[in-house]
Amino acid sequence: MSTTAKLTVKEKIGYSLGDAASHIVFDSSVAILAYFYTDIYGLPPAVMGTMFLLVRLLDAITDPIMGAIADATATRWGRFRPWLLAICVPFAVSCVLVYSIPSFSDSGKVVYAVAAYIFMTLMYTAINIPYCSLGAALTSDPRENLSLQSWRFAITPLGGALGTACILPLADYLFPQDRATGIQVAMAIFGVIGCLMFVACFLTTTERVQPIKEENLNIMRDVKILFRNEQWRILSIYNFTMLVAVVIRGGAVVYYVNTVLKQGTDIISLFMLGGMIASMFGSVLAQPLGTRFCKIKVSFWINLLNAGLGIVCFWLPVQYWLIPLAAHFLIQLVQGGNGALQWSMITDANNYGEWKTQRRITGMNVAANIFVIKLGVAVGGAILGWVLAGFEYQSGAVEQSAQAVQGVVWLFTLIPSLFYLLTAIAIKFYHLDEQAMNNVVGDLNNGKFANS
Template sequence: MNTIKLSTREKIAYGLGDTGCNFVWQTVMLFLAYFYTDVYGLSPAHMGTMFLLVRFIDAITDPLMGSIVDRTKSRYGRYRPYLLWIAVPFGLSCTFAFFTPEFSETGKIIYAYASYIFLTLMYTAINVPYCAMANALTNDSQERTSLQSYRFALSTMGGLVVALVALPLVDLIGGGNIQKGYVGAMAVMGFGAIALFFFCFANVKERFTAEKEERRPVKDDMKLLLKNNQWRILFILNVLLLTAVVLKGASTMYYVNNVMGRADLATTFMVAGMLANIVGAIISAPLFGHLDKPTIYKILTVISGLLSISLFFVQPDNIFMIFALVIALGVIQMSTTPILWSMMSDVVDYEKTRSNRSLSGMVFSTNLFAIKLGIALGGAAVGWILAGAGYVGGASEQSQEAISAINLLFTVIPGVVFISLAGVMAKYELDNKKLAQIKALLELDAKQQHEDSKPKVHNVELTV
């Protein structure tokens, strides 16, 4: 089994798929909580509860989608066809989520649940195969880290586009009608996502998919993963990580508007963070790709936590220092992301050597569920903490208690969670030495399967 080095074109094409995904998902991360409370008219408590309850649906649909993907066979491959089939409904789902119907309060709550559920289902249907596809493109661990660096650099560029144009689009399309502006802006984002997923589909190639395996029930595959301690570590880590990321992301607009008191800097603030993220994603593979992933990940998460906590002690009018810390945090925190996603691919290979099962779809789908569970916990915590602190959506002024709560949500609380990730990683064992052993075992197994598949030639002595 030869090691595959991917072309720059293919890495870019793969990364642009996540650019499209981020056109939608970064919009959700940055604006949906604020949209629900200050535009749509949902109470913070209702919003927080909805974010959490919808994750119970994901608990079923994410592993189910992973299982479906692992069993898919088509002329386009195992993972690629979903980019073609789901792109359009995924793009539309964002528009539906940011639409404000003329319903009663109860009707609006029901619509919010329905549209948010549809959005998360479409995200699952396209993102599970997209993420799992990385394993089918190359079999080299360092090349996967490079691939993920391209992915997250381009993904963050999608987030940068959102930060740059979303609010101006809302103003331009809305013409003073903010509800109309949001739905129009999200329609533009959705169309961009559709186009980029089509481009990704057309320019990547699956090379490594498992040989024919015995079909087993989904519950059996799930039991295998539950026994995999390396998978369990990454699952817990993703829940905590995304809880922290969403605490910070969902409270960004509140922080800029109410703590800094500089609503005019909202776009600049988000753009600075996105540019920092792009730098972090780009430098990740060149600086850290050859190092032991668990070690460097622990170091970088502790630094991220300390930077986040330090923001709490900066005066709100010290704009330079706030921007400096946010940029530094963005670079460091995003540099960990390609490493983490490369580790998920390593867990797929580890499971193959452990159980002789290729569970790429299941590994990535369950970790996507962990990510969405973290998103839900973070979003719910923001809603509940704001409600408990007396935040009033749309009010020109907030109480000091509400402002203090927002400050903690953006700085100290996520910082503590970032630091805790180093403890979670303490027993993660797939370092460079172990990965080399796994790769050798997989190559030996592939060679044996190739030999077994050759037609047998028997020498037969003919009697004339």
Template structure:
């Protein structure tokens, strides 16, 4: 049984802590792992690109399987919350191991990177899929759910700010001249913070929407229902390109700040400069998350999503033509990229919850865990393709790790990866939004129909066939 009781501020903060825990490691991966592998660990850019792509093959099995299992888990704490504490400590340990440089040969180090990165992303799956599904069952009130998502991204952005500001300073302070140990020790701190936040999220949230667990339904039936959900398919593609844009930009940022700003590595490699530039975008994400909650109460979410992506296209193109040494222009532009990119994130994740509601409304079965697992698979595929693209591109551009003077091709390539590449993804998101039909009016109709259906079940009256609940089903199928 579900209830639309409004979430308290404490519950929204607790919910946001779960994403902060995921993000404190995810941000470390997107911001620093490519740079760590090439400039600290000692792998070639091409090898890193291949690894990011190959290791995602496993997700095609583990992501939907995790969602299917989560939907069928029954504990007194719910379907999804227990996963947060089951895998919290392994998640932290694997984060440290991934940023550890073993004393192996070249082949051994590459194998070690494959194993640790794969296990880290697997553990991320076991936490993040149930956590994301939790966002769809904490309330049935769409505006309240969107408010919770705004809290979520504000808090996770603060965690990202901690990562962007503190990581390089901690690496220098803890590792001194030994950057390999510095990264390892820094991730131990980040992992400990993640464990604390995951436990906080578990104890401060609850699952109010309790879907029926239909043990007689097969996993293949659930997969068929998911793939038949046209709105879920649109949201999954949106998730892929959104991830592409964010990860491509994040992976290129440190190269841009290290080799291009203020004229090259010798003047721009200072920890303060790099941390300041990385943090500029993250500060923008914090303010963007807060603004999203304000705007969501006053404007249509779909229109906001569409227009924000168009603005990001324009900003990226402008930034491509601005010399990296024009700090007074580059810093504000990069702030705006973070501001607008994060502003639409609550809308995107609310789209996922809406698609799950739509699937229940249309097919008469709720598969929240599988629905979110499919979206997380799309997110990680975007992350993998973007990481691989950056690695391959750096190799093709002739990038040389640690070389103070990069070629003109490598310089322009790094700028393009930071600006034009993400802009292409944002333009695709702008175009895709026209196919998303779950606007405020449609979602109000869906929630009313689901509430009536639930009431009918409670008084033991025959349930109306989903296809006959509303003629709108024929218009959105």
């Protein structure tokens, strides 16, 4: 079976549904979970931010272990696809538990929040690392991979919309007087939908790219091999700073609409749903732009432009919410191209690593990238909580002080801009353009390596 075969539209859509399922959790963690913990669950912002950071540090252990396990898996369905079926139900259960509020003491609620959040991150790791590794097993053709990732990030907002734009309206519709229970039931419904998406991903995909050199499971050896890949190290910085920017700004949306624009659930949903749609169009544009121009340069300008737009947003008048909404749509449109380009480059770095080291460690490579991404999510969430606490944001208060409002504005504008700027700088050091990758893939298909 050709490893550079043209993928069918059915397979691209089926593969993309797996990420849509993952983003029910990922996007809700970015946009809703902080608000849920501070204004509904009742955690102080500083506790929430610290919990986000400390729990995510466990991924430093669990991610490489899961990556190595996935690489060592051998079934008639492949290395990665079986995990989609095995973990989808526990994954759905974790969605419900993390949005549940037990009748415990304040300290007991903190313990429960940490335990539920740990369980959700473990289930996300167990299913998302094999899923992301699967993309590199479908094709090794750089252009076909960019097309696959463009489809993926065009369809991903379907799941993201469930975890962000739809959750509060559905919760209020189901339980008008009890938003906490409404959110829990809404996530149960979305968890079932996520299970069906993972099953569809399993049924419609085929693993074509297999390791050229098989070896026994050895996590430390694979970690050492991974760090020999200098392009992966550059992408790690790029992934980290970009996700910090995305999470800070995404997590600030609810606070910004509530405390700065002084609008309610309907406008929050408009910001989130409209942002998702704008992001989807940005993902669609990623393929033609990344094919016509160098995708490294496109990524540089995407992040530099978002840094500039964030600065502009700081000075926007807030008495007319349509103006910040339009700016938000534009930022999300530009940001939408980042995802497809990001994962296309991650796959390229994986192929480059095999060419350089003579060992294909797709699961470990993806696990390491996902850990860096989740570390960015954790640091972004921590900064969100710490800045809210530093500006004396009061959990659940109807009115916030002018100081707290100013902190929310900074979180929505200038602080993400700083990290977008760092992302643009980082990608300037990445060198795997289309010509370089065609040479790498050509060598791999002919059994040649960097030192052979």
